[in-house]
Amino acid sequence: TGKFTYDPGFLSTASCNSTITYIDGDKGELLYRGYPIEQLATNCDFLETCYLLLNGELPNQSQKDEFVGRVTNHTMVNEQMQFFLRGFRRDAHPMAVLTGLVGALSAFYHDSTDINNPEHRKIAAIRLIAKMPTLVAMAYKYSIGQPFVYPKNDLSYSGNFLRMMFATPCEEYKVNPVLERALDRIFILHADHEQNASTSTVRLCGSSGTNPFAAIAAGVACLWGPAHGGANEACLNMLEEIQAMGGMSKVGEFMEKVKDKNSGVRLMGFGHRVYKNYDPRAKLMQETCNEVLAELGLENDPLFALAKKLEQIALEDDYFVQRKLYPNVDFYSGIVQRAIGIPVPLFTAIFALARTVGWIAQLDEMIGDPEYKIGRPRQLFVGAAKRDVAPIASR
Ligand code: CMC
Numbered sequence: 001t002g003k004f005t006y007d008p009g010f011l012s013t014a015s016c017n018s019t020i021t022y023i024d025g026d027k028g029e030l031l032y033r034g035y036p037i038e039q040l041a042t043n044c045d046f047l048e049t050c051y052l053l054l055n056g057e058l059p060n061q062s063q064k065d066e067f068v069g070r071v072t073n074h075t076m077v078n079e080q081m082q083f084f085l086r087g088f089r090r091d092a093h094p095m096a097v098l099t100g101l102v103g104a105l106s107a108f109y110h111d112s113t114d115i116n117n118p119e120h121r122k123i124a125a126i127r128l129i130a131k132m133p134t135l136v137a138m139a140y141k142y143s144i145g146q147p148f149v150y151p152k153n154d155l156s157y158s159g160n161f162l163r164m165m166f167a168t169p170c171e172e173y174k175v176n177p178v179l180e181r182a183l184d185r186i187f188i189l190h191a192d193h194e195q196n197a198s199t200s201t202v203r204l205c206g207s208s209g210t211n212p213f214a215a216i217a218a219g220v221a222c223l224w225g226p227a228h229g230g231a232n233e234a235c236l237n238m239l240e241e242i243q244a245m246g247g248m249s250k251v252g253e254f255m256e257k258v259k260d261k262n263s264g265v266r267l268m269g270f271g272h273r274v275y276k277n278y279d280p281r282a283k284l285m286q287e288t289c290n291e292v293l294a295e296l297g298l299e300n301d302p303l304f305a306l307a308k309k310l311e312q313i314a315l316e317d318d319y320f321v322q323r324k325l326y327p328n329v330d331f332y333s334g335i336v337q338r339a340i341g342i343p344v345p346l347f348t349a350i351f352a353l354a355r356t357v358g359w360i361a362q363l364d365e366m367i368g369d370p371e372y373k374i375g376r377p378r379q380l381f382v383g384a385a386k387r388d389v390a391p392i393a394s395r
Contacts, residue, residue: 003378004378004379004380006380009273010195010200011273014195015195015200015203015375016195016203016365016366016369017369017371018194018195018362018365019033019056019365020032020033020053020192020194020358020361020362020365021033021192021193021194021358022034022194023193023194023274023275025272025274025275025276025277026276026277027277028275028277028278028279028280028326029280030193030279030280030281032049032052032053032191032192033052033053033056033057035052035058036280037188037189037280037281037284038280038284040052040188041185041188041189041284044058044188045156045157045184045188046157046158046184046187046188046191046354047064047067047068047071047157048064049187049188049191049357050067050071050129050191050357051063051064051067053191053192053357053358053361054125054357054360054361054364068157070126071126071129071130071157072130072151072153073130073153074126074127074130074131075130075131075133075134075151075153075160076131076134076150076151077105077108077131077134077135077138078108078109080108081101081104081105081108081135081138082138082148084100084101084104085097085101085138085139085142086142088100088142090142090143090144090145091143092143093224093345094136094139094140094143094345094346094348094349095220095221095223095224095230095345095348095349095352097139097142097143098135098136098139098220098349098352099217099220099221099224100217101135101138101139102128102132102135102213102216102217102220103213103214103217105127105128105131105213106211106212106213106214106217109123109124109127109213111123112124112127112212112213113211113212115206115209115210115211115212115215115363115367116209116367118364118368120212121212121360121363121364121367124212124213124360125212125357125360125364128212128213128216128356128360129356129357129360132352132353132356133151133157133160133161133164133353134151134164136161136165136346136349136350136352136353137149137161137164137165138164139346139349140165140343140346141164141165146168147168147169148164149163149164149165149167149168150164151164155175156175156180156184157184157187158180158181158183158184158187159175159180161183161353162175162176162179162180162183162340163175165341165342166341176295178291178292178295179292179295179340182288182291182292182336182340183340185284185285185288186285186288186333186336186337186350186354187353187354188354189281189284189285189329189333189354190281190329190333190350190351190354190355191354191355191357191358192355192357192358192361192362193355193358194274195362196228197222197223197225197227197228198219198220198222198223198228198229198355198359199219199355199358199359199362201218201219201221201222202215202216202218202219202359202362202363203362203363203366203375204375205218205219206363206366206367207366207372207373207374207375208374209374212360212363215359215363216356216359216360216363219352219355219356219359220352223348223351223352223355224348226268229348229351229352229355230348231268231269231328231330232269232329232330232333232334232337232347232348232351233334233344233345233347233348234268234269235268235269235330235331235334236303236334236335236338236344236347237268237344238267238268238269239303239306239307239334239335240303242254242306242310243302243303243306247302247306248305248306248309251306251309251310251313252313254310255267255310255313255314255317258319259317259319267310267314267320267325268330268331269307269327269328269330269331269332269334270314270320270325270326270327270328270331271323271325271326271328272326272328275326275328276324276326277324277326278326278327279326279327279328279329281328281329282326282327282328282329282331282332285329285331285332285333285336286327286332288332288336289304289332289335289336289339292336292339292340293335293339296339298339301335301339303335303338304335307331307332307335311327311331314327333347333351334347337350
C-alpha cells in the first residue's frame with residue numbers, strides 16, 4: 001500500500017490518450033474529432049458521423065456512398081439468431097436480451113474474431129453498426145409477439161430502423177421524415193462521449209484481446225445501469241410517477257424529496273460527472289422534442305410540460321445551482337422516443353445502438369496505440385493480514 005494512488009470513480013485519472021471526443025464540461029462544449037456537436041447534429045446524418053468517428057474526417061460524397069453501401073450490405077443477421085432470441089422470455093428486459101444478442105454475434109461471424117487484426121476490426125465495426133438496429137427491432141417485435149420485419153436497404157439508417165420497429169405485414173408503412181430526422185439526431189447525440197463507464201468497459205474488456213463482439217456486449221451491459229444509459233428510462237418513469245401523483249401540482253413536493261439526501265431520490269436526467277454547465281446535447285434534444293411533438297400534434301404533452309417545469313425550478317434552485325447540476329442528454333430524449341412510439345424499456349437499447357460506433361472507434365484507437373497494454377488496475381489492500389486456516393470443527 002502507499003505505492004498506488006487511490007482514485008475512486010476515476011475522478012482524476014486519465015486512462016488513455018484520445019483524439020476522438022473532446023468535452024469542455026465547464027463551457028458545456030462537445031466536439032467529435034474537433035467538430036461541434038451542434039454542427040454535426042444540424043448538417044450531417046448519423047452514418048456520416050459514424051464515418052467521422054471511425055476515420056477521423058468527414059466523408060466526401062463518394063466516401064459516404066461507399067460507407068453507406070457497406071453498412072447496408074450487412075443489415076441482416078444470421079437466421080439462426082432468431083432461434084437464440086426465441087429462447088428468451090417475451091417479458092425480458094430489452095437490455096438483457098441485447099447483451100445476449102450482441103455477445104452471440106461472436107459465435108456467428110468468424111471472419112472478424114481477432115481484435116488485434118485491423119481488417120477483422122473493420123469488418124466487425126461495419127457488422128455491428130449495420131446489425132444493431134436489426135437486433136434492437138427484433139428484440140422489440142419478439143416482446144410484443146409480432147413477426148420480425150427484415151431490413152429494407154433503400155431506406156436511411158434511421159428510416160429503416162423505424163420500419164423494422166413499427167411496420168407490420170398487414171399494411172404499407174411510410175417513414176415520417178420528421179421522426180426519421182429526430183431519431184437520426186438521437187443517434188448522433190449519443191454516438192460517443194469519451195471515457196464514460198461503458199466506453200471504459202469496452203476498452204478494458206477489449207484490452208485482453210477478446211472477441212470484438214464480446215467487448216461491445218460488455219459495453220451494452222454497463223450502459224444498462226440507471227446512473228448511465230438507463231437514466232433515460234429512469235427519467236421517463238420519474239415523469240410518469242409525478243404525473244400519476246397529480247402532475248404539475250406535485251412538482252414542488254417532488255423537488256423537496258430530491259433535495260432531501262435521506263430520500264434516495266435523484267432528479268433523473270440531471271447532473272453529469274463532466275458537464276458542470278448545460279449539456280449541449282440536452283439543448284439539441286429539447287429542440288427536437290419541440291419538433292416531434294408539433295409534428296404529432298402533442299404540443300400539450302403533460303410529461304413535456306412537467307420536464308420543462310422541473311428544469312425551470314432546478315435552474316433557479318440553490319441546491320442545483322451550487323452543485324452545478326444541469327439537464328443532461330437523457331432529460332428530453334425519453335420524451336422524444338416515447339412520442340415516436342418507442343416503449344420506455346427500449347430507450348437504453350436505442351442508446352446502445354447509437355453508442356456502438358463510439359465504442360468501436362475507442363477500441364480501435366486503443367489497439368492502434370503503441371502504448372496499449374492489457375488494462376490492469378492496482379488496489380490498496382485493506383483486508384486481513386496473513387493468518388492460518390483453522391480446522392472446520394474449531395471455527
Ligand atoms: N439529483 C439530485 N442530486 C444530485 C443529482 C441529481 N440528479 N446528481 C448529483 N446530485 C448531487 C449529489 O447528491 C451530490 O451532492 P453532495 O455533494 O451534497 O453529496 C452532488 O450532486 C454531486 O453528485 P455525485 O453523485 O457525486 O456526482 P457524480 O459525478 O458521481 O455523478 C451522475 C454523476 C450523472 C451519476 C449523477 O449526477 C446522477 O446520478 N444523475 C442522475 C442520473 C443521470 O441522469 N445519469 C445520466 C448521465 S448522462 C448520460 C450517461 O452518462 O449515460
